[in-house]
Amino acid sequence: MGRIDITAGGASHGTGRGVTAEEMRRHNLAVVLEQLHLEGPISRSELTVMTGLNRSTVADLIAELVTLGLVEEGPGLSTPGPGRPSPVVQPRPEGAVTLAVELAVDSIAVATVGLGGHVYSRLRVARPRGRFSPQETVYDVAKLAGPLLGSLPGYAFAGVGVGVVGITRRSDGFVHLAPNLGWHNVPLAEMLRDELNHEGLVLVANDADLGAIAELRRGVRPGVQNLIYISGEVGIGTGIIADGKPVLGSAGYAGEAGHMLINPNGRRCRCGSVGCWETEAGEAALLRHAGTPDSGAGLEGVNAIAERAAAGDSTTLQALAEIGHWLGTGIGNLVNILNPEIVVLGGMYHRLFPFLEDAIHEAVLTRALDAPAKMVTVTRSALNSDAALIGASELVFSRIVTDPARASRPILEA
Numbered sequence: 001m002g003r004i005d006i007t008a009g010g011a012s013h014g015t016g017r018g019v020t021a022e023e024m025r026r027h028n029l030a031v032v033l034e035q036l037h038l039e040g041p042i043s044r045s046e047l048t049v050m051t052g053l054n055r056s057t058v059a060d061l062i063a064e065l066v067t068l069g070l071v072e073e074g075p076g077l078s079t080p081g082p083g084r085p086s087p088v089v090q091p092r093p094e095g096a097v098t099l100a101v102e103l104a105v106d107s108i109a110v111a112t113v114g115l116g117g118h119v120y121s122r123l124r125v126a127r128p129r130g131r132f133s134p135q136e137t138v139y140d141v142a143k144l145a146g147p148l149l150g151s152l153p154g155y156a157f158a159g160v161g162v163g164v165v166g167i168t169r170r171s172d173g174f175v176h177l178a179p180n181l182g183w184h185n186v187p188l189a190e191m192l193r194d195e196l197n198h199e200g201l202v203l204v205a206n207d208a209d210l211g212a213i214a215e216l217r218r219g220v221r222p223g224v225q226n227l228i229y230i231s232g233e234v235g236i237g238t239g240i241i242a243d244g245k246p247v248l249g250s251a252g253y254a255g256e257a258g259h260m261l262i263n264p265n266g267r268r269c270r271c272g273s274v275g276c277w278e279t280e281a282g283e284a285a286l287l288r289h290a291g292t293p294d295s296g297a298g299l300e301g302v303n304a305i306a307e308r309a310a311a312g313d314s315t316t317l318q319a320l321a322e323i324g325h326w327l328g329t330g331i332g333n334l335v336n337i338l339n340p341e342i343v344v345l346g347g348m349y350h351r352l353f354p355f356l357e358d359a360i361h362e363a364v365l366t367r368a369l370d371a372p373a374k375m376v377t378v379t380r381s382a383l384n385s386d387a388a389l390i391g392a393s394e395l396v397f398s399r400i401v402t403d404p405a406r407a408s409r410p411i412l413e414a
């Protein structure tokens with residue numbers, strides 16, 4: 001389940017040379033920390049069984065993680081039978097706190113998340129239309145994040161993870177293009193580092209790719225090896241996990257399914273092309289079919305539609321059936337190409353899922369080939385609309401797991 005492979009002792013990295021004792025120790029440290037981060041409290045003896053390491057090695061690794069402030073040990077629960085209960089090890093959320101940020105078109109969300117996935121605070125605010133410039137955005141993020149971080153003085157700050165509705169370069173947090181924000185070539189990580197006055201880790205990725213990571217690690221069916229995460233907003237974001245690994249392409253631009261052709265006779269898209277998936281199944285299409293002027297767009301517009309649908313308004317229900325049809329048609333195409341076990345819907349599709357579900361399923365069965373269509377489950381996220389936010393925190397935690405000493409900088413008092 002997105003885990004580091006646990007290889008037998010003495011295995012080489014395929015370079016022809018042996019693994020040094022230090023490399024093996026760091027690898028094992030990562031295995032143990034990842035286990036605790038994802039699974040929560042576990043007894044020392046269970047940890048020994050799960051990792052396949054011997055007892056004294058596990059004890060040493062735990063001692064090191066305790067010294068780093070990342071885990072703590074408590075008394076074990078008594079069990080029937082001989083011997084003392086095995087001590088229970090658990091992650092210390094305050095030992096590594098991340099600031100997670102999601103930059104959508106309609107909203108900005110921030111959260112403070114501790115090791116083990118403990119969410120301290122989370123805040124999502126509607127973004128006023130027109131307040132899109134990169135400088136205004138990082139200013140708003142800093143303003144929202146300040147009080148959240150300030151309420152955790154002395155906790156160890158591990159870094160910032162950011163999901164953005166755009167095409168990003170992971171190596172340096174550079175956003176090449178975010179058509180629905182009107183961004184071109186924005187050095188987002190650098191700008192956030194300046195605005196937050198933070199010299200450490202700032203990692204940036206596409207929001208849907210992060211949603212997929214969150215689903216892989218903490219989602220509806222954790223550990224599923226082939227999944228597609230689809231988030232609806234102004235655009236459609238798609239994150240793909242194949243054989244347990246994110247599909248990013250050669251530079252991280254893969255998975256832009258929102259811009260696959262779905263209707264050759266369709267409308268012009270913001271990307272410059274015609275008939276893209278998001279022009280038929282995105283927010284603007286929904287509002288258009290529902291007869292709501294585009295000025296009512298955003299979180300409020302979607303909430304209003306959900307309310308009218310719940311009240312049984314027939315125009316609204318028809319609009320949702322139309323969106324569900326196009327959404328399901330696109331999903332059917334992806335099912336044919338990728339043969340996923342599960343397709344998870346987030347964002348506005350999460351909110352509206354009860355009204356979209358039937359039309360989606362019908363379209364998937366019509367569009368996709370019989371065998372992959374029968375295998376796939378199409379459902380909504382268990383993480384509400386926060387999958388990208390949770391994925392942003394996981395991006396940082398994945399670095400902490402491989403380099404635990406990194407999470408040592410205390411948060412300053414507000």
Ligand SMILES: [Zn+2]
Pocket residue numbers: 258259269270271272273276
């Ligand atoms: Zn497009």
